[in-house]
Structures are given as C-alpha cells and as structure tokens.
Amino acid sequence: MGPQNMEKLTPEWQTFDHIADIGIRGIGQSVEEAFENGARALFSLIVEDISAIAIKEKREINCSSYDLTGLFVAWINTLIAISDIEGLVFGDFRVCINDASLFGNAFGETWSLEKHGRGIEVKGATFSEAVVKKEDGLWIAQCIVDV
Numbered sequence: 001m002g003p004q005n006m007e008k009l010t011p012e013w014q015t016f017d018h019i020a021d022i023g024i025r026g027i028g029q030s031v032e033e034a035f036e037n038g039a040r041a042l043f044s045l046i047v048e049d050i051s052a053i054a055i056k057e058k059r060e061i062n063c064s065s066y067d068l069t070g071l072f073v074a075w076i077n078t079l080i081a082i083s084d085i086e087g088l089v090f091g092d093f094r095v096c097i098n099d100a101s102l103f104g105n106a107f108g109e110t111w112s113l114e115k116h117g118r119g120i121e122v123k124g125a126t127f128s129e130a131v132v133k134k135e136d137g138l139w140i141a142q143c144i145v146d147v
Contacts, residue, residue: 022120023129024076025142031132034139035072036093039079039106042125042145043090046083048117053091056109064101068132071100072141076125079106080145087111120147 022045026038044050059082063074075095083089089111095104123146130143 020147021126021128021144022147023142023144024125025140028139028141031068031134031139031141032095032097034132034141035075035095035097035102035104038072038076038141038143039090039093042076042079042122043083043108044119045122045145045147046119047089047111048119050091052116053089054109055092055107057088057107059086059088059090059106061095061104061106062102067100068097068141069127069130071097071102072132073125073127073130073143075102075104076143076145080122080124082106083111089116122147 024038024041024045026034026036026041028034028037040050043053047053061078063071063078065071065074079090087110088108090106090108092107093104095102125143125145128144132139132141
C-alpha cells in the first residue's frame, strides 16, 4: 500500500464496532446471595475449574453506588481489579448489602496456571444488560463483562 492509499488521521473522536462480551448472572434467595453467585459466575470464566480454588486468602471489599444495579457492577469491577492487581482468584464470597452499599469478603488464593488453568481474561463489568431485580421469588443480579 503506497502513501497515496493511506488514510490521514486527524485528532478527532471515533467509534468502532467490537463484539467481545459475555453475560454473568447470579441468582439467589436474597440479594446478597445473588451478588455472591454473580461473583462465582465471574470467576468461573477466569479459571477453568472454580472448585479448584482453595480458601487461603481473604480480601475485604467495600463499594457503593446509586442503586443496586450500579452496586453489582461496582462489586464485579472491584473483584476484577483486586484479582488482576494482586494475582488472586476467588471462589467463595460473603456480602452484606445496606441500601446501595456493600461490605463483603472474597476468599481464594494466588492464581496458578498449573492448578487453575487459563480461563478467559475479563477486563471489566459494564452496564450493558445490567440489572438487579426480584423475579418469581428469587433475586437476579447480572451484567455483561468485557472479555
């Protein structure tokens, strides 16, 4: 391709199509259980077998938002950040939710390729299809994660 065929870039904004996402959903008897199960859905993507994660480390997690849906996205993004920064994977969770604030614990261990395998790299939770609602007596917490 010669220089005459190259498109000149200018300092403007652009959008582009990109399909790379997966939905995660937690279902529970309580909103807390739905959040905990949503986190399990997240880590079932990150490792090949979530049941292989041993409980050796505990991380306290606090986050808040403007409503339960925003809180679920914040919870998932906080877990992704801690996992990425500290090289940890989590397999068990306990949360307490008060209005749109969450205090919780994530339990797991240092990630190991030999033990946990390589799942999908999750970059972050989005508000796409994000919802926290009660349906047929069960709580559902879900969102799309960018992979």
